[in-house]
Amino acid sequence: MVADNAADSTRESNEKPDVLSSTRTVVKTALEKLGYPDEVFELLKEPIRMMTVRIPVRMDDGSIKIFTGYRAQHNDAVGPTKGGVRFHPNVSETEVKALSIWMSLKAGIVDLPYGGGKGGIVCDPREMSFRELEGVSRGYVRAISQIVGPTKDIPAPDVFTNSQIMAWMMDEYSRIDEFNNPGFITGKPIVLGGSHGRESATAKGVTICINEAAKKKGIEVEGARVVVQGFGNAGSFLAKFLNDAGAKVVGISDAYGALYDPDGLDIDYLLDRRDSFGSVTKLFNNTISNQDLLELDCDILVPAAVENQITEQNANNIKASIVVEAANGPTTMAATKILSDRGILLVPDVLASAGGVTVSYFEWVQNNQGYYWTEEEIDKKLHEIMIKAFNSIYNTAETRRVDMRLAAYMVGVRKMAEASRFRGWV
Numbered sequence: 001m002v003a004d005n006a007a008d009s010t011r012e013s014n015e016k017p018d019v020l021s022s023t024r025t026v027v028k029t030a031l032e033k034l035g036y037p038d039e040v041f042e043l044l045k046e047p048i049r050m051m052t053v054r055i056p057v058r059m060d061d062g063s064i065k066i067f068t069g070y071r072a073q074h075n076d077a078v079g080p081t082k083g084g085v086r087f088h089p090n091v092s093e094t095e096v097k098a099l100s101i102w103m104s105l106k107a108g109i110v111d112l113p114y115g116g117g118k119g120g121i122v123c124d125p126r127e128m129s130f131r132e133l134e135g136v137s138r139g140y141v142r143a144i145s146q147i148v149g150p151t152k153d154i155p156a157p158d159v160f161t162n163s164q165i166m167a168w169m170m171d172e173y174s175r176i177d178e179f180n181n182p183g184f185i186t187g188k189p190i191v192l193g194g195s196h197g198r199e200s201a202t203a204k205g206v207t208i209c210i211n212e213a214a215k216k217k218g219i220e221v222e223g224a225r226v227v228v229q230g231f232g233n234a235g236s237f238l239a240k241f242l243n244d245a246g247a248k249v250v251g252i253s254d255a256y257g258a259l260y261d262p263d264g265l266d267i268d269y270l271l272d273r274r275d276s277f278g279s280v281t282k283l284f285n286n287t288i289s290n291q292d293l294l295e296l297d298c299d300i301l302v303p304a305a306v307e308n309q310i311t312e313q314n315a316n317n318i319k320a321s322i323v324v325e326a327a328n329g330p331t332t333m334a335a336t337k338i339l340s341d342r343g344i345l346l347v348p349d350v351l352a353s354a355g356g357v358t359v360s361y362f363e364w365v366q367n368n369q370g371y372y373w374t375e376e377e378i379d380k381k382l383h384e385i386m387i388k389a390f391n392s393i394y395n396t397a398e399t400r401r402v403d404m405r406l407a408a409y410m411v412g413v414r415k416m417a418e419a420s421r422f423r424g425w426v
């Protein structure tokens with residue numbers, strides 16, 4: 001099995017849920033295992049470019065509010081940088097930097113001609129009007145317009161952003177560029193050059209990883225008990241796909257709480273009742289906490305919300321045999337080691353959630369060529385890419401006797417390191 005030497009990627013002894021420094025630790029270990037010299041790590045430990053912007057927006061009450069935004073571009077040796085934009089009150093420079101490194105790794109894992117980028121705005125869209133959200137979205141694009149574009153850096157949706165926000169951003173960029181430029185951003189509505197299958201792509205990629213991981217563990221997905229943390233884009237489509245495949249989704253959650261039914265929740269009903277921010281639990285009285293949700297008795301656990309959910313504190317209480325990370329960074333490095341030592345198969349974020357950026361790439365290709373594919377074509381291409389990526393990482397984990405996270409970093413970092421060396425950067 002995969003996890004004999006699982007400690008390799010998790011050398012920190014004390015729990016430090018600082019996503020950037022723990023990511024760097026695994027990148028460093030991956031580069032050492034691949035035999036790269038120190039200067040490659042020195043290049044890759046930070047984004048090559050980091051922009052902080054101040055975005056003034058006139059609010060509905062007439063006041064002007066100044067929002068802070070970020071765009072990190074990790075490495076563009078392979079091609080333009082690419083990655084989502086997050087609207088969340090907890091967005092920070094450190095988080096955006098870590099997210100951009102993870103995007104580079106994802107692009108390497110699914111072999112896309114990109115480096116990683118990521119953006120974020122410190123705001124709470126749940127408390128903003130449509131008009132205010134449009135203002136902050138357009139203001140962000142104006143502020144970062146010099147460093148983004150279809151051949152430089154291509155944004156996309158992430159937490160609390162959606163196809164409407166992508167549409168406003170595309171329209172603002174097209175005004176600045178004086179040209180209708182759909183390839184500037186992905187995750188757009190279909191009528192504005194969006195791709196079939198992008199909305200459900202992250203969950204489809206996660207489902208493919210769950211099926212492959214279940215085969216390795218000898219678990220039948222049909223009838224398996226599944227818990228999904230987060231009921232937004234990634235979590236809700238995933239719950240639907242697994243429910244349709246005959247799995248029993250016994251727990252789901254949002255930012256406000258969690259729902260549990262050992263006989264299986266009525267997923268179609270919950271999908272009907274969720275709002276556009278992936279909230280549904282407020283409609284019910286008999287909720288449990290997000291922490292209790294993670295420790296429920298189940299076969300497959302999918303964190304699909306935010307970072308640092310499975311930590312040293314609760315990793316020993318996780319009952320699932322398979323943990324598949326749909327979210328970015330939900331498991332700390334110390335918890336990764338605990339899960340691996342316990343024989344739990346953990347499919348890491350940079351592999352499991354790479355379906356989203358893969359179909360974003362298809363969207364960008366279709367925009368560039370001006371010819372569009374059917375959903376069936378998209379699904380087939382996505383399936384081939386995800387299966388290949390899963391097997392490559394699983395086999396690397398077995399042959400190098402490392403855990404799946406370190407194996408994924410080794411696979412993901414290689415192309416970017418090679419490209420940086422061929423360019424003569426290191």
Ligand SMILES: NC(=O)C1=CN([C@@H]2O[C@H](COP(=O)(O)OP(=O)(O)OC[C@H]3O[C@@H](n4cnc5c(N)ncnc54)[C@H](O)[C@@H]3O)[C@@H](O)[C@H]2O)C=CC1
Nearest residue numbers: 159160202230231232233234254255278305327328353356
């Ligand atoms: N949307 C995409 O294409 C991709 C998303 N991801 C990752 O998946 C995760 C979820 O993203 P989306 O589904 O797109 O976001 P979303 O905004 O559609 O949904 C987020 C969900 O997480 C819940 N949530 C927010 N804060 C929470 C907290 N503190 N505790 C528990 N739940 C909380 C929300 O209530 C909502 O149900 C993120 O880590 C994101 O980076 C990764 C790859 C692609």
Ligand SMILES: O=C(O)CCC(=O)C(=O)O
Nearest residue numbers: 083084156158356357360
């Ligand atoms: O679709 C994309 O380009 C990026 C998706 C993303 O932000 C992620 O995978 O975390």
